[in-house]
Amino acid sequence: MLFEPFDNGRLHLQNRVVMAPLTRCRAVEANTPNALMAEYYGQRAGAGLLITEGTSPSPDGLGYARIPGLFNAAQRDGWRQVTTAAHAGGAKIFIQLMHCGRVSAAANLPAGARVVGPVAEVCPGEMYTDTAGMQPHAVPHALTEDEIPALVAEYVKAAQLAIEAGFDGIELHAANGYLLEQFLNANVNTRTDGYGGSAAARNRLVLEVARACVAAIGADRVGIRVSPYGVFNSTGAFEGVEEQYIALARELAEIGLVYLHLVDHSAMGAPEVPASFKAALRSAFSGAFIASGGFAAASAEAALQEGRADLVAFGRPFISNPDLVARMKGDLPLAEPDANTFYTPGAAGYTDYPVAT
Numbered sequence: 001m002l003f004e005p006f007d008n009g010r011l012h013l014q015n016r017v018v019m020a021p022l023t024r025c026r027a028v029e030a031n032t033p034n035a036l037m038a039e040y041y042g043q044r045a046g047a048g049l050l051i052t053e054g055t056s057p058s059p060d061g062l063g064y065a066r067i068p069g070l071f072n073a074a075q076r077d078g079w080r081q082v083t084t085a086a087h088a089g090g091a092k093i094f095i096q097l098m099h100c101g102r103v104s105a106a107a108n109l110p111a112g113a114r115v116v117g118p119v120a121e122v123c124p125g126e127m128y129t130d131t132a133g134m135q136p137h138a139v140p141h142a143l144t145e146d147e148i149p150a151l152v153a154e155y156v157k158a159a160q161l162a163i164e165a166g167f168d169g170i171e172l173h174a175a176n177g178y179l180l181e182q183f184l185n186a187n188v189n190t191r192t193d194g195y196g197g198s199a200a201a202r203n204r205l206v207l208e209v210a211r212a213c214v215a216a217i218g219a220d221r222v223g224i225r226v227s228p229y230g231v232f233n234s235t236g237a238f239e240g241v242e243e244q245y246i247a248l249a250r251e252l253a254e255i256g257l258v259y260l261h262l263v264d265h266s267a268m269g270a271p272e273v274p275a276s277f278k279a280a281l282r283s284a285f286s287g288a289f290i291a292s293g294g295f296a297a298a299s300a301e302a303a304l305q306e307g308r309a310d311l312v313a314f315g316r317p318f319i320s321n322p323d324l325v326a327r328m329k330g331d332l333p334l335a336e337p338d339a340n341t342f343y344t345p346g347a348a349g350y351t352d353y354p355v356a357t
């Protein structure tokens with residue numbers, strides 16, 4: 001099944017292999033995509049669906065050094081090279097909209113931008129900056145209710161620019177402790193206004209963003225990534241986590257999102273996401289369901305055969321195997337990625353992994 005086309009009437013993919021979103025920090029000039037990035041995605045266009053690295057819809061969301069943005073015309077034009085390369089290889093491509101929120105150092109932001117979050121609590125830990133090395137995360141400005149509509153509008157603008165750039169859709173990054181999950185997660189979001197204090201209030205921002213993006217570009221072009229039970233960036237499970245996410249999945253299904261992409265980082269040391277909960281989440285959602293985290297060809301095939309997912313995303317294997325689909329299909333050995341070059345600028349460890357096929 002893994003190598004067969006997927007067509008549910010809304011997504012039309014050449015196979016069921018998804019490239020997971022992978023931050024690679026190669027947007028060296030003004031957070032703008034370039035020819036090197038187009039080459040990288042083009043090399044990996046054997047996938048059914050490419051999901052880009054996290055891309056900020058706002059200057060405020062550029063928490064990491066050299067991550068791309070999508071909030072101006074130059075970035076849109078830069079991304080157009082990427083979508084052209086992806087489509088030339090037969091892949092569809094969604095752009096992951098990642099607003100880093102409080103996971104940020106002021107030194108990584110352009111002039112005039114600010115670090116924001118649900119509350120004015122600093123994220124524990126440090127953040128790499130090109131200018132000053134490791135820095136503590138910045139103290140975020142707690143977004144007020146009055147400021148939320150402008151934030152939602154930034155996502156809408158990015159969604160519109162994505163379509164202009166030739167993307168097949170957007171993925172809302174509501175996982176891994178970035179801004180949308182900062183609102184979802186009860187350990188981070190201790191607000192007591194309309195955006196915190198209850199499961200419904202914590203889900204509200206994600207639902208407002210999803211609704212607004214769907215209104216702007218259509219439900220078939222909006223997916224979402226979530227990571228309940230994730231621990232990255234000081235999130236972690238909380239009382240009622242399953243009920244909250246089931247309610248979220250139901251409402252996202254009602255809004256009509258095209259896919260729900262679930263993160264399970266237990267292969268990277270995070271707690272296991274219970275199988276019963278994954279199944280419940282899948283049945284609460286009516287669109288396509290993408291499983292991710294620690295998959296190889298055989299386990300992906302099993303997940304598809306057993307109805308645990310419609311599509312399977314691969315992260316690290318795609319870094320070091322540009323022809324991952326062909327290698328898995330031919331049962332060829334996979335190369336191991338070099339973690340030292342995950343986030344370094346330039347072609348080394350990025351576009352120079354050889355093909356085997």
Ligand SMILES: Cc1cc2nc3c(=O)[nH]c(=O)nc-3n(C[C@H](O)[C@H](O)[C@H](O)COP(=O)(O)O)c2cc1C
Pocket residue numbers: 020021022023024052053054096098173175176225263265267292293294295313314315316317342
């Ligand atoms: C270098 C690197 C960068 C990543 N960047 C992102 C990102 O931008 N957005 C995201 O949602 N997940 C990101 N992830 C998580 C991956 O999408 C994926 O969930 C994780 O690698 C587990 O899947 P795997 O076992 O197939 O690698 C990143 C992971 C790695 C290793």
